[in-house]
Amino acid sequence: MTISDSSFAFVSDLARRETAMLYDPGKEYLVEARLLPLAREAGCTDVDAYVLRLQVDAAERAKALDALTINETSWFRDMAPYQAFTELMLPSIVARREHTRHISIWSAACSSGQEAYSLSMLLDEHLPPGWTAQILATDISHKMLARVEAGRYSQVEMNRGLPATSLVKYFSRAGSEWEVNDNLKKMVRTQHLNLSTSFPPLPTFDIVFIRNVLIYFDLDVKRDILRRVGQVISPDGFMLLGSSETTLDLDDHWDREAHGRVQVHRPVGYANVPAFSPQPTPESIAMTGA
Ligand SMILES: C[S@@+](CC[C@H](N)C(=O)[O-])C[C@H]1O[C@@H](n2cnc3c(N)ncnc32)[C@H](O)[C@@H]1O
Structure with a gap:
């Protein structure tokens, strides 16, 4: 390993301050692997020289922070959450939003967008006719957000969890890559958002x-x-x-409900929120004779 203790301490402090991500001792190999290509690109002899540059170059710091994000993701990751989406969440929201016929979803920390586009495929298949949907895909990484907007994926990425039927239905060939079709792209909007600082104005989300x-x-x-x-x-x-994450002992404003293999979280007291009762229309009044 070539990164010095002081360079590692600088980078781990920077990541914690700017993104809240923890790079504890033991992660030197990771920091080095992520920063070495940037060091070479910047003409630095090694990672330590690059870290000296980071101390005086804000644009390079932004690049380094982007490179330090861990963007592991896949289509329909873990499957069970997506089953809960079609079997539990979507029917529940559809039953309660007859007045707006709109569903609003947030894919927070969306990485390269497989989560947002997996959800958009399910919406395309299961949302009743006449309904609209918006998925806000946010991440701290500008590079990842550009990837979501392009909606292009390599063959290796396509092989990670995407059913062949969905590939045929929702993607077109774009050179050596695959590009998601416009009808799904239209559902997904991107926004840069750092989860560790106060949120910008956001809509209210159903999911x-x-x-x-x-x-x-x-x-x-x-x-x-x-x-x-x-x-x-x-x-x-x-x-x-995520499957290893929980609200337990962290925030008691959430109820947990098991659906198959997945824990679904709901704001405490949701059971007492009345389902929407439609305003009477002249037709419904005539039908009931009221
Ligand atoms: C492992 S990926 C998870 C992707 C997707 N949610 C999934 O489960 O497959 C973690 C993502 O969190 C993003 N991230 C890290 N720190 C963040 C922060 N402070 N605010 C917003 N996103 C952040 C990273 O850029 C990365 O894309």
Whole structure:
């Protein structure tokens, strides 16, 4: 390993301050592997020289932070959350939103977009006719957001969890890559958002997927993010975390409900939120004779 202790301390402090991601001792190999290509690109002899550059170059710091994000993702990751989406969450929201016929979803920490586009495929298949849907895909990495917007994936990425029928139905060849079709792209909007700082104005979401990102933060940051997600989720909405993440002992504003192999989180007291009762129309009044 060539990264010095002081360079590692600088980078880990920078990542914690700017993104809340924890790079504890033992992760030197990771930091080095991520920064070495940038060091070479910047003409530095090694990672330590590059870290000296980071101390005086804000644009290079932004690039380095982007490179330090861990963007592991796949289509329909873990499957069970997506089953819960079609079997539980979507029918529940559809039953309660007859007045707007609109569903609003947040894919927080979306990485290269497989989560948002997996959800858009399910919406395309299961949303009743006449309904609209919007998925807001956010991440701290500008590079990842550009990838979501392009909607292009390599063959290796396509092989990770995407059923062949979905490939045929929702993608077209684009050179050596595959590009998601426009009808799915139209459902997905991107926005740069750092979960560890206060959120910009956001709509109220019916469903929030915030998966495999809390694991990178310390307890106080996790707590704070969960509290702020609670402020932008509808009282009868749903939140999905990663399979190793939980609200237990962190934030007691959430109820947990098992659906198959997955824990679905709901704002406490959602059971008391009345389902929407439609305003009487002249036709319904005539039918009931009221
Ligand atoms: C492991 S990926 C998870 C992707 C997807 N949610 C999934 O479960 O497959 C973690 C993502 O969190 C993003 N991330 C890390 N720190 C963040 C922060 N402070 N705010 C927003 N996104 C962050 C990274 O850029 C990365 O794309």
